[in-house]
Amino acid sequence: xxxxxxxxxxxxxxxxxxxxxxxxxxxxxxxxxxxxxxxxxxxxxxxxxxxxxxxxxxxxxxxxxxxxxxxxxxxxxxxxxxxxxxxxxxxxxxxxxxxxxxxxxxxxxxxxxxxxxxxxxxxxxxxxxxxxxxxxxxxxxxxxxxxxxxxxxxxxxxxxxxxxxxxxxxxxxxxxxxxxxxxxxxxxxxxxxxxxxxxxxxxxxxxxxxxxxxxxxxxxxxxxxxxxxxxxxxxxxxxxxxxxxxxxxxxxxxxxxxxxxxxxxxxxxxxxxxxxxxxxxxxxxxxxxxxxxxx
Numbered sequence: 001x002x003x004x005x006x007x008x009x010x011x012x013x014x015x016x017x018x019x020x021x022x023x024x025x026x027x028x029x030x031x032x033x034x035x036x037x038x039x040x041x042x043x044x045x046x047x048x049x050x051x052x053x054x055x056x057x058x059x060x061x062x063x064x065x066x067x068x069x070x071x072x073x074x075x076x077x078x079x080x081x082x083x084x085x086x087x088x089x090x091x092x093x094x095x096x097x098x099x100x101x102x103x104x105x106x107x108x109x110x111x112x113x114x115x116x117x118x119x120x121x122x123x124x125x126x127x128x129x130x131x132x133x134x135x136x137x138x139x140x141x142x143x144x145x146x147x148x149x150x151x152x153x154x155x156x157x158x159x160x161x162x163x164x165x166x167x168x169x170x171x172x173x174x175x176x177x178x179x180x181x182x183x184x185x186x187x188x189x190x191x192x193x194x195x196x197x198x199x200x201x202x203x204x205x206x207x208x209x210x211x212x213x214x215x216x217x218x219x220x221x222x223x224x225x226x227x228x229x230x231x232x233x234x235x236x237x238x239x240x241x242x243x244x245x246x247x248x249x250x251x252x253x254x255x256x257x258x259x260x261x262x263x264x265x266x267x268x269x270x271x272x273x274x275x276x277x278x279x280x281x282x283x284x285x286x287x288x289x290x291x292x293x294x295x
Contacts, residue, residue, distance in 0.1 A: 002029055002046075003053020010058040026051040091244045093140070098196045100136040103162045104129055106199060110165050125165065149181050150188035152220070156209060159195045163207055166199055168224075173210040179218055179274045186248045187211070187220050187270060190256070193245055194222035194268045202226040202266065213274055220270045227266040245270070 006025040010018045029046040033039070107129050114122035156172055163170040179187070191209070198204050204226035211220050246256045254272025261267055 002026075002050045004057055006050055006054030007057025007061070010054065011061055022051075022054055026054070091247075097136060097140070098193065100132055100139070102196050102199045103132050103158075103165075104136075106162065106166045107132070128161065128165070150185045150192075152176070152179075152184050152188045152191065152211060155188040155191045156211065159191060159209060162195060163198070168198065168204050169206045171206075171208045173208070173212070176211050176213040176218065177274065179213070182252055183218060183254075183272055183274060186252055186254070186272065187218065189248060190220055190245050190268070190270045191222065193242065197242075197266075197268075198222070198224045202264075216274050218272050218274045221267065222269075223261070223265060223267040225264050225266075227260070227264045242268070 002025055006022045009021045009025065012018070013021065026047050029050045030043045033043040033046060107125050111122045111125045111129075114125065153174065156174060160170045160172060195207075198207055202224060204224040206226075207222065207224040209220075209222050211218070213219075242256070242258060249256050249270055249272055252272050254270060257267075257269040257271070259267055
């Protein structure tokens with residue numbers, strides 16, 4: 001019983017006091033054999049068994065507590081991973097479909113105006129809507145499968161077409177070399193979100209897109225006019241696209257700069273090394289962490 005007492009002292013008291021009393025209980029077991037006139041070997045045996053029983057009691061109890069904590073930590077990590085995956089999925093859907101749906105909406109309004117007077121032009125715009133909708137479906141499938149690659153040059157061409165349909169003068173300046181696929185995808189996503197913001201949150205008449213590579217640093221800039229304090233997309237949950245872009249750029253060693261210029265000018269600038277800091281998957285995590293978690 002003295003061994004269980006020594007183990008309980010280790011478990012219930014502060015470490016310094018517990019270990020002192022643990023040793024005291026062990027040494028105290030020298031006394032009973034001496035009082036009974038028993039051999040010294042019995043005293044040593046009682047001290048040894050008391051201390052050993054105390055350590056076993058302490059160790060098994062602490063082990064059970066550590067196993068419980070380990071299970072709780074594993075469950076918490078699982079919940080955190082599922083939450084991160086849900087955020088990734090929501091972020092990707094926002095970045096992909098926000099642009100496509102805005103383009104479909106604008107072209108639909110343009111078709112509504114063109115049908116009475118210019119049916120041939122309306123037919124051409126309908127073909128563009130079909131192409132955008134097919135691309136949107138492909139993008140959603142890529143998100144569901146956990147990966148996608150976008151091209152900045154293709155997105156610039158698409159942005160020029162969409163801005164033209166919205167009667168926004170688009171000026172582009174592209175001077176870039178081949179960049180790594182993760183950087184290309186991130187910059188294409190930045191351009192999509194920036195153009196979406198131009199269409200939804202401004203009355204722009206002019207938009208300038210520049211993509212320039214210099215000394216290994218890729219700079220994408222989107223500048224537009226028509227930004228007023230009172231004009232904003234009135235739909236609820238209008239999104240957090242710029243915050244998402246900042247996280248994506250940080251993951252590849254880049255940075256995002258957003259500022260208001262003189263008058264009604266608004267500018268979004270993304271700077272990132274042309275080859276990127278790490279190879280990324282869809283949600284900006286290091287390669288090897290991609291995949292789905294189901295709860």
